[in-house]
Amino acid sequence: MTDIPLNGSEPAQRDGHFLDELAYRRDGLSPSERRVADYVLGNPQTVMRMSIAALAETVGVSQPTVLRFVRAVGLRNYPELKLQTGQSLASGTPYIHSDVLSSDTLDRVSEKIIDSSIYALTMLKRSIDLDALGRAIDILADAPRIDCYGTGAARMLALEAQQKLMRFGNPVVAYDDTHLQRLAAATLREGDVALCFSHTGMVRDTVIMAQKARECGARVVTITKPDTALARAGDINLAIDTHENTEIYAPMTSRVAHATLIDIIATAIALRGGPALFARLRSAKDSLSDLRILPEPPQSQRSRKPRA
Amino acid sequence: MTDIPLNGSEPAQRDGHFLDELAYRRDGLSPSERRVADYVLGNPQTVMRMSIAALAETVGVSQPTVLRFVRAVGLRNYPELKLQTGQSLASGTPYIHSDVLSSDTLDRVSEKIIDSSIYALTMLKRSIDLDALGRAIDILADAPRIDCYGTGAARMLALEAQQKLMRFGNPVVAYDDTHLQRLAAATLREGDVALCFSHTGMVRDTVIMAQKARECGARVVTITKPDTALARAGDINLAIDTHENTEIYAPMTSRVAHATLIDIIATAIALRGGPALFARLRSAKDSLSDLRILPEPPQSQRSRKPRA
DNA sequence: TCCAATTCTGTAACTTATCTACATCGACTT
DNA sequence: AAGTCGATGTAGATAAGTTACAGAATTGGA
Numbered sequence: 309m310t311d312i313p314l315n316g317s318e319p320a321q322r323d324g325h326f327l328d329e330l331a332y333r334r335d336g337l338s339p340s341e342r343r344v345a346d347y348v349l350g351n352p353q354t355v356m357r358m359s360i361a362a363l364a365e366t367v368g369v370s371q372p373t374v375l376r377f378v379r380a381v382g383l384r385n386y387p388e389l390k391l392q393t394g395q396s397l398a399s400g401t402p403y404i405h406s407d408v409l410s411s412d413t414l415d416r417v418s419e420k421i422i423d424s425s426i427y428a429l430t431m432l433k434r435s436i437d438l439d440a441l442g443r444a445i446d447i448l449a450d451a452p453r454i455d456c457y458g459t460g461a462a463r464m465l466a467l468e469a470q471q472k473l474m475r476f477g478n479p480v481v482a483y484d485d486t487h488l489q490r491l492a493a494a495t496l497r498e499g500d501v502a503l504c505f506s507h508t509g510m511v512r513d514t515v516i517m518a519q520k521a522r523e524c525g526a527r528v529v530t531i532t533k534p535d536t537a538l539a540r541a542g543d544i545n546l547a548i549d550t551h552e553n554t555e556i557y558a559p560m561t562s563r564v565a566h567a568t569l570i571d572i573i574a575t576a577i578a579l580r581g582g583p584a585l586f587a588r589l590r591s592a593k594d595s596l597s598d599l600r601i602l603p604e605p606p607q608s609q610r611s612r613k614p615r616a
Numbered sequence: 617m618t619d620i621p622l623n624g625s626e627p628a629q630r631d632g633h634f635l636d637e638l639a640y641r642r643d644g645l646s647p648s649e650r651r652v653a654d655y656v657l658g659n660p661q662t663v664m665r666m667s668i669a670a671l672a673e674t675v676g677v678s679q680p681t682v683l684r685f686v687r688a689v690g691l692r693n694y695p696e697l698k699l700q701t702g703q704s705l706a707s708g709t710p711y712i713h714s715d716v717l718s719s720d721t722l723d724r725v726s727e728k729i730i731d732s733s734i735y736a737l738t739m740l741k742r743s744i745d746l747d748a749l750g751r752a753i754d755i756l757a758d759a760p761r762i763d764c765y766g767t768g769a770a771r772m773l774a775l776e777a778q779q780k781l782m783r784f785g786n787p788v789v790a791y792d793d794t795h796l797q798r799l800a801a802a803t804l805r806e807g808d809v810a811l812c813f814s815h816t817g818m819v820r821d822t823v824i825m826a827q828k829a830r831e832c833g834a835r836v837v838t839i840t841k842p843d844t845a846l847a848r849a850g851d852i853n854l855a856i857d858t859h860e861n862t863e864i865y866a867p868m869t870s871r872v873a874h875a876t877l878i879d880i881i882a883t884a885i886a887l888r889g890g891p892a893l894f895a896r897l898r899s900a901k902d903s904l905s906d907l908r909i910l911p912e913p914p915q916s917q918r919s920r921k922p923r924a
Numbered sequence: 925t926c927c928a929a930t931t932c933t934g935t936a937a938c939t940t941a942t943c944t945a946c947a948t949c950g951a952c953t954t
Numbered sequence: 955a956a957g958t959c960g961a962t963g964t965a966g967a968t969a970a971g972t973t974a975c976a977g978a979a980t981t982g983g984a
Contacts, residue, residue, distance in 0.1 A: 338960085338961060338962085339961085340961075340962065341961095356699060357695075357696075357699070359940080359941055359942085360941070360942060360943090361940090361941070361942090369962080369963090370962065370963045370964080371941095371942080371943085371963090372943085372944085372962075372963070372964090373961085373962060373963075375942080375943070375944095376961090376962090385942075385943080386941085386942060386943085387665075387695075387698075387941095387942080387970095388665075390695075390699065391664060391665070391698065391699070391702050394699045394702050394703050394706075395702050395703060395705070395706035396706070397703070398702070398703035398704070398706040412887070414746055414749065414750055414753070414884060415746050417880060417883055417884055417887065418741070418744055418746070418749070418880045418884075419741060421876060421879050421880050421883060422737050422740060422741045422876055422880070423741075425737055425872070425876045425879075426734050426737050426738070429730050429733055429734050429737070430734070432730060433726070433727060433730045433731075436726055438722055438723050438726070441722065441726065442722055445722070460779075461779065463775075464772055464775055464776050464779070467771075467772055467775070468772050471768075471769065471772070563875065564733070564872055564875060564876065567871065567872060567875065568729060568730055568733045568872065571729050571733075571868045572725060572726045572729050572730070575725055575729060575868075576722060576725055576726075579720070579725065646931080646932060646933085647932085648932075648933065649932095667969080667970055667971085668970070668971060668972090669969085669970070669971085677933080677934090678933065678934045678935080679934090679970095679971080679972085680933075680934070680935090680972080680973085681932085681933060681934080683971080683972070683973095684932090684933090693971075693972080694970085694971060694972085695970095695971080
């Protein structure tokens, strides 16, 4: 029959990151099941193509034990284990558990770092608060003036936001200097927007900026970790919470998420502006053309855009 | 037997993007097989949990036809189809072909942009030249002085490289101003390194910087599109070539790839430095601690740091 | 238009994989 | 020292996937 299994009895099981879930549940399993779990965590690439018999034999347990393990981690049947393992692997999370090690070769290092960036983006996709994002875009699109605040690593984000948002015609500023920032925040008016960046949400200067901006009647959009001082100091927070496990490489992966979020905001504003804004974007870009070197043949690669 | 046939049709199958591959091969299939392909493309989420019998019946063909379809698209057996479909779905690249449209809702826009960033990283992972990267790291790790050049969007990358690399103790500079850049490039000496960023590889100023740096005897590492003026102007190029299909949102996705590459370089240098360098990184980070707001309880949340 | 060669598709038998029911073992309780 | 409960294994039933072969459809030439 066309009867699709898909019965809804699964406890937990957030889509995608099964290996996380598995690592989490590992300790609640029986000894034999735990051995299976360890093998799956260690050899996901292999497991996703293994039959239950092969897995059982490799680990050294019986097939029903493997099946019990499967059920114990919240899956319906064995094929589902292969599926979830494969998906979890594909969505770029193989190394998120393990930090970069001194013993790692260069290819391993680069793989791990890229994977963790991909993971951060996957998390962003899943956790993005569309409602808050929509409101932030509403505010930003209409703002007569936008100030971007951020220090340290977040300064780059502020600069980037400036560069992306200034194209829409309204004044957007990012300040290099903390003192200048303070002066600027004092001159904000009602309707203006302060855009505050921080990875940790705990940077004193940036929190103070947010507060000052609010005192002046400006609205404050923060892009930072939820439930932090900065998140609370603004009107709208766009939460970015990549569970950064290493301390040393701290803002590495969350920075990618921040930057992508800026892209989303800028794109959404551009789309809202309609064709007119599109045209303006294009002409802004063309204004840079004399800084470029011309490509050898005057090619027009794709003819895929019939009308503007 | 474990003997894999690997019959006539292309094995191909670059990891991850099976549905792309499928769409591409669709036209070369027989009519019945094409119907199967269409169903798979249209209902991947369902297919990945379907038995061959269920799929055959739903599409209205026989089981062997499904199996022939599987082989025709380069897969060994039917379970592999489920696996690949699932992975392709999980790896989050459904929208990479389609540009953002004016009619898109906000969630669609954000999904598309995030997906294209993920795609850029996947491409980076696949195309990274470990040999060139290794040589670049060798050079950078020993350089008495590093200058980071980049204008426009690439300026952010230069700044970011500065921030990441300066932690290792040697002087690293990024310049805001093109004139300053030129002056600086003239003072480079043998052994110094110029790190040049550009998305297009066609920015005149940056190419000139690279040439000047070379004239001074410095080595030039470029991070840009391969086979471009800038790529040719340096000693080592770390190629970043995300086939950016939209023009308006130009440096969006490749920027993520650039930034991640900087992370990789910085991490690799840190690892090479061994424990001593690690310690220095940590203390550099701690030097910022009085700029932070403490978490609510006055004592340090984590007991993971026995000494200050 | 017809015939043969080729390609496409389905039927049925076979092999492999997954699941269930029941049996055994061993640790802990009483 | 026997009972109970949880963990594990054995064996057979059911479902899934694969192969061999034969019938149907298509194509290209005579």
